[in-house]
Each structure stands twice: as structure tokens, then as C-alpha cells.
Amino acid sequence: MTTCLFDLDGVLTQTALVHNAAWKETFDAYLSRRAAAEGTPFVPFDSGSDYLKYVDGRQRADGVRTFLASRGILLPEGTPDDDVDAETVNGIGNRKNVLVLQYIAEGKVQVYPGSVTYLHAVRDAGMRTAVVSASANCQDVLRAAGIEDLLEERVDGVVARAEGLPGKPAPDTFLAAAKRLGVDPANAAVFEDALAGVEAGRAGGFGFVVGVDRVGHADALRAHGADIVVSDLAELLDGGEPR
Numbered sequence: 001m002t003t004c005l006f007d008l009d010g011v012l013t014q015t016a017l018v019h020n021a022a023w024k025e026t027f028d029a030y031l032s033r034r035a036a037a038e039g040t041p042f043v044p045f046d047s048g049s050d051y052l053k054y055v056d057g058r059q060r061a062d063g064v065r066t067f068l069a070s071r072g073i074l075l076p077e078g079t080p081d082d083d084v085d086a087e088t089v090n091g092i093g094n095r096k097n098v099l100v101l102q103y104i105a106e107g108k109v110q111v112y113p114g115s116v117t118y119l120h121a122v123r124d125a126g127m128r129t130a131v132v133s134a135s136a137n138c139q140d141v142l143r144a145a146g147i148e149d150l151l152e153e154r155v156d157g158v159v160a161r162a163e164g165l166p167g168k169p170a171p172d173t174f175l176a177a178a179k180r181l182g183v184d185p186a187n188a189a190v191f192e193d194a195l196a197g198v199e200a201g202r203a204g205g206f207g208f209v210v211g212v213d214r215v216g217h218a219d220a221l222r223a224h225g226a227d228i229v230v231s232d233l234a235e236l237l238d239g240g241e242p243r
């Protein structure tokens with residue numbers, strides 16, 4: 001293996017928790033309003049199963065659409081500049097992003113220390129590195145975390161939109177990162193905490209898919225394509241060097 005392709009939220013930084021909290025607040029407000037208007041029971045967003053199955057690792061609009069579909073709700077797509085009050089896929093996504101930006105500004109971005117140690121180790125070993133994230137806030141999060149310089153390439157939600165790349169579980173964003181680095185996917189390892197992300201790594205024919213389990217879903221990560229599962233990237237070091 002010559003190359004490491006890292007997901008961001010939940011792998012390098014503890015921001016899966018930030019996204020999850022913003023999604024819960026946004027979806028619960030929407031679902032409770034809708035339930036009241038329709039006279040049906042309010043079933044809140046489940047930060048465990050709903051987040052992991054329908055939202056984690058997916059581009060913002062894909063997450064809204066996929067979760068609402070699981071509740072039998074189909075909304076118009078709208079456009080990315082929809083108002084936060086618009087009852088559209090993009091409007092709901094924009095509402096969630098206001099919260100994410102607020103959390104980033106409040107300093108809620110934390111790294112996983114084991115991941116930073118691992119990043120330094122693979123770079124010291126001469127390996128190539130890139131971050132591959134569904135998030136359009138990837139660069140801001142990398143900066144807030146102080147790790148932007150440790151990654152040679154960035155393929156994120158902004159790049160995917162500009163280049164028309166489908167998001168995870170499609171492999172296209174990981175393949176684009178490998179191409180930018182000029183490496184064969186067979187020589188690259190993918191590091192992912194999301195089910196959609198390990199699926200993308202498997203679908204892209206990457207040499208190795210490392211599942212990173214922060215929430216106790218190791219079996220699901222394996223079932224969706226992880227070759228091994230660790231709970232911290234530091235487990236992959238042997239005497240300070242990547243195994």
C-alpha cells in the first residue's frame with residue numbers, strides 16, 4: 001500500500017457527532033411540525049440507527065432525501081440556494097447547515113489524537129495522503145482542526161458538486177482522489193467510519209478498506225465491505241510505524 005485515503009467526519013475529526021446533533025435538531029423540528037399538521041404521531045429522528053443507515057457519509061441532500069424516504073416522505077428537491085424555511089430537500093439541508101456552521105464557529109471541532117499520530121506516521125513513512133469527505137464544510141473543519149497541511153489532496157462535497165461526482169456509497173469521490181494523486185486504487189487504503197463509506201471503498205476496488213468503529217457497529221462495517229475494523233487508527237501502528 002502506498003496511499004491512504006481518509007474520510008473526515010468520524011475518522012480524522014470528532015465531527016460526526018456535530019453533524020448528528022445538527023441533523024437531529026433539524027429533522028425533529030420538521031417531523032414534529034409535520035405530525036402536528038397531519039394529526040399523526042411524532043416519531044423522532046434516531047441518532048443511532050437513522051443516522052448510521054440513512055445520513056452518515058452521504059452528501060447533504062442525499063442524506064435528507066434518503067432519511068425522509070425511509071419515513072415515506074417525498075419532497076421536491078429545490079435548489080442549493082433555497083431559503084432555510086423552504087419545504088424542500090435543499091431547504092432542510094440548508095437549515096441543518098446553519099447549525100453546523102454555528103457549531104464550527106463555537107469551536108466544537110475536535111480531532112481524534114490517534115488519527116493525527118497515524119497521519120504523521122504514514123507521511124513519515126513516505127505514503128501519500130488525501131481526505132475524501134461528503135461534507136461541503138470539509139476545508140473549514142480541517143482548518144479548525146489544524147490538520148489541513150497533513151493531506152495532499154481534498155475531494156469533498158464542494159469538489160463533488162463542481163465535478164458532478166456522485167457521493168458515497170458510489171466510489172467516485174475516492175477514485176477521483178486516487179487519480180489526483182496518480183495512484184492505482186489497488187495500492188490505496190480507504191479509512192471510513194460510515195457504512196456508505198466502506199461500501200464506496202469496496203465498490204472502487206481499493207487495496208484495503210479499514211472500518212473505523214466509534215459507535216459499536218463493527219459487524220455492520222464488515223458486512224458493508226470493511227476488511228478490518230479498528231476503534232482507533234493508533235491501533236494500526238507498530239512501534240510508531242504503520243503496519
Ligand SMILES: O=P(O)(O)OC[C@H]1O[C@@H](O)[C@H](O)[C@@H](O)[C@@H]1O
Nearest residue numbers: 009019056057060134135136137
Ligand atoms: O452538510 P455537509 O457539511 O456538507 O456534510 C454532509 C455529510 O458529510 C459527511 O461526512 C457526514 O458523515 C454527514 O453527517 C454529513 O451530513
